[in-house]
Amino acid sequence: MASSQKLTEYERKRLENIRRNDEMMAALKIHSKATELSASSSAKRQRVVTKSYKVSPEKKPRTQSPIVIRRSLRTRGMPPEYSDFKALDDTVEATPMVAKTLTQSNPSPRGLGPLSCRDAYRGTGSDKLLMERILGVSKKPHEDFGFENGGDSIKGGLELGSLSLNPENIARVVPGRIMNVRFLPCSNSKMIVVGNKFGDVGFWDVDSSMDKDDGIYLYHPHSGPISGISIQQQCSSKIFTSCYFGFIRLMDAEKEVFDLVYSSNDSIYSLSQRPDDIKCLYFSEGRGGFNIWDERVGKCSTQWNLHEDRINSIDFNSENSNIIATSSSDGTACIWDLRSVNVDQPKPLKEVRHNRAVQSAYFSPSGSSLATTSMDDTVGIVTGVNFDNTSMIKHNNQTGRWISSFRAIWGWDDSYIFIGNMKRGVDVISPAQKRTIFTLESPHMSAIPCRFDAHPYNVGMLAGATSGGQVYMWTLG
């Protein structure tokens, strides 16, 4: 009412600073009571789905931001370009030393200390079972790929008509808008990890949810939107998450902590790891920045400026891990060879032009194709020996403000691409036929699925996530 409908640039920055500061507080375990007592008590009632996250009364998720209370500070005569971390509110003023250490662009990762899983946990029951499950499934040796070796084609092809959504495979894993969904890359588990707009990370252990427990666990390791989740196949008890407010944390199930591995004053928009290297993180930062963080030296070994605007996705080619694809709000998707990027004038191997921002660019399982998704209402398919052949397929990608942008992902071989639509369905695009050939629909999908992940081992197991915190897990048969 009194507060304006829109946030000005200045207000956005201030809010970001406040949230960033919250994150810092959390890391130091001196989280102020004030931020926790934000919302009035509200018993979570269950709606359509039976499975839902539950929150301990002590630790409520912040569905209401403290912005209303703190915005009044502006009227106290704060200058518009106020520097980070300084006297934004009383809480910060009380800890100037802490603020100081964070403003350094490359602070020691240990300097902030870890955030224990216990402190980040927001659920009611114990999360011991989750830790055991994560460690249990990741310790077991992986079976060989359950489906065809290279991934060029699945034996007999995937029968789209057999994909179904069973009511027990639906859960509300986190509150609010899911930005990212990921399967734990283990052949013997159905563990789904999601990150939402509030900085929550939710786990859904689908198998355990068959029993008495619902298998849902909620953590709050970040204070801003989760921009990326990265888990490696050979190291699946280590879960990396990045946040818009410039933080990367590593959840280590063995140590039961969310370690802070990197912090920056710039936004981090995407996070990835090279499949064959567990020591480095690849992420995008600020306007077009691309960084490689090297754990062995504890700093960024590479900082390139690859795009004119934010980089929305980073993807590695499965056949050659020196090759990556980036997508950017500057309207392009690019393929790069990491061995030959010129620092001053980076030249991509291939540039795909769209008429609007590009939200994603993912290599096909075989590595020979690329699928891009853009706000210009197309899905681009790039094929050919040198990715010479580009075709644009029409698809309505106008998700508006409340739904996360669509990002077309590949299934388990090169034959199908999956992308959400505004009618609560999942469109299946055939790159060969260059059109939408099928749509997954279900009366159980009560919201628009906008972010997806395909299980890396189980063919037909597709997770779709919504802006209301729900996850739908489609299965074969």
Place this chain on the structure above:
DNA sequence: TATACGGTTACTATT
């Protein structure tokens, strides 16, 4: 060149 604003969109919680 940068900032501001209006408009677009759907889902949840509350009445």
Place this chain on the structure above:
DNA sequence: AATAGTCCACCGTATA
């Protein structure tokens, strides 16, 4: 059943 609140994306346009 209806409606208020969300607000961190993006585009096009207007303004400094």
